[in-house]
Amino acid sequence: MAHTVLICDDAIFMRTMVADILQQAGYEVVGEASTGKEAVEKYKQLRPDLVTMDIVMPDMGGIDAVREITEYDPRARVLMCSAMGQQALVVEAIQAGAKDFVVKPFQPSRVLEAVQRVLA
């Protein structure tokens, strides 16, 4: 059975892109969220195998969302999506419970490698 994914990003463009990359590789995108708050709610509701999480989002940022999701489910697997130059924030997200990260602009191979590592 295909792994299920929840994609969280405030930009439709980025959500579409991540969804395309993952769907082409056989993953099942079960939901999308455009704010941190929505991400937490959808996680509780959908219980996906994997969450891709943008760092900067309105109405609760990605890092706080990771923290809430991990508190709710310590085994949650979250992959951070970062822009260049956000090293410090990525480390903070990992400390909050994220498993791995990818850096924009996305290269499909790198995204899939990271996803495989997180789901391993």
Place this chain on the structure above:
Amino acid sequence: MALDSARYAELFRSESQDQLATINRALLALEEEPGSAGAGADVFRAVHTIKGMSATMGYHAVAEYAHELETLLDRMRGSGDRMTPVVMDALFAAADALEAGVAAASESAERTPAMSEALENLGSAFGVGRPAASPAAAADGQPDPFDGPGVILRIRQSPGTTMPGVRAYLVARNLAAIGEVAAMSPPLELLQAAAAPQGFAVRLVTRASATEIEAAVRAAGDIEAVQVDMAGRARKRPATPLDTAVSEPVSAGPRQAKIDLARLDTMMNLIGELVLVRGRLLQLAAALGDDALDDTVQATARLVGDLQGEITASRMVPVGQVFDRFPRMVRDAARSLGKEVRFEVEGRDIELDRALLDEMAEPIVHLLRNAVDHGLEGPQERAVEGKPATGTLVLAASRDRSAVLVMVADDGRGIDRARVLERARAAGLVAPDTRELDDAELLRCIAHAGFSTKEAVTSLSGRGVGVDAVVNRVRALGGSVELRTVAGAGSTFTLRLPPTVAIIRALLARAGREHYVLPLTHVRETLAYDSRVVGQDGGRDVLTLRDEVLPLRDLRDVVHLDAPQVVGAEREIVVFERGGRRGGLVVDELVGQEDVVVKQFDPAHGALALFTGATILGDGVPALIMDLGSLL
């Protein structure tokens, strides 16, 4: 994973050379401006990088030396006011010892006396003690964090890793999940700040197996190599911290791969041969007159041409790669003679064939040394002459149409024409009644083997290579040398080089039944023989071209061809030029224009000096390549 393969050894050497060039460049900058934090940081970073690479290779002697040097450099930071000439000399000597260490690096190499001495001198020059002999005991007395129980991991990140600092953090996190991370080198804080992929070492106290440990490291992503040393500190050698194996910034510039030069040479030779075969193929196809075959052959020929262009381009490197070695050499030479020299390098980005550039290094060194040694005056003499105390020496590369020019210019005393003339007369190099030497004749005289106007040869420029060797080397590579010198104002040597060796465009000229190759570099134009423009002037043959009277030679005479000229045959004239001077050459026939592969050859003793090489023509017949400039 075996890191000590020949490929890594080669990479180690070439990257270390780059780093050593950086060190020398930065030290020179530091000498100019003792407080320069940027230059100090450059030296520190380069030493650090060499330390990391040599530790990765298992070259302990170099790694430990670099480590101690780094420790001393660290203590010297922010002490610009204490960068006395003595300290600078000690720093340069320390860089030399590092270079020697890199050149001789092997797993079994021991620390050399030169290394110990360099550290000793640097420490005492700067007024700090030498650091403890082993990096195991840190200078401030703290125990080496790698001295303890556990497993030693050596990890290297992949080239192209994005956010390597965060990946290193993930390694630490993953390892913390299966054990206790007792030490990391470089420390995690430094690793996290790294902008480029790193190599690093970890001491891990764990019960996990080697396989589990490796899996945990690799799960962090972008890991190129992991070595798990379960024996830990049981070995005698301290685990010198291992770091920057990959020193290039990740995103800068085009994607690059380092290629073995021998391989490029082989490709170049193969393409050279292929070009020869192409010439022959074109001839054969033309003789058969089959259209389909002709088209195919033409297409093949075009592709071979493109391929040749690409391969040639792949061998091109900026001259700065070699020029950057010279400031140090000039500085040392000037200092040893008590002269003050400002050395300027221009055109570092101009590209030359790598093989050609390597060949040119020695001649350029000789010209620079000559300039410092004989050309530039000492401060007192300059003061008397009303010149600034500091002499100027310029090494400049530039492009001129299809050629690359390398110029070595000084503002020194110039070459003493009278003295050269005197010696040239004595040696029978010029007619006894010669009154004056122009620049070209002057060069011809001083380039004569064994000719020297310095009775007492100094230690600097008396080492073997003379101007004759410079001129011969440049000519053998298909180039030429020009000289301009003005008494009291200085001398300029200009080396005109083809940007690449091996293949040249040339005219094929026939004299009798022989074919000769005339490189296009010097050819200005060709014209049909016409008795109206050819005449005599003062007993010499001349060519009148657009109101200009040029000396005219006959190829048959030049090559001492005795066979009589075929009566009534239409002959042709090649007008050539070098250094602003022109001349004409009458040939029986211009057969065509061809790319020829230059085969170096050692001319037999007594052979005509006007040939610079040989080649095999399209029909398989050998032909000599002529240096037209030598006819002027």
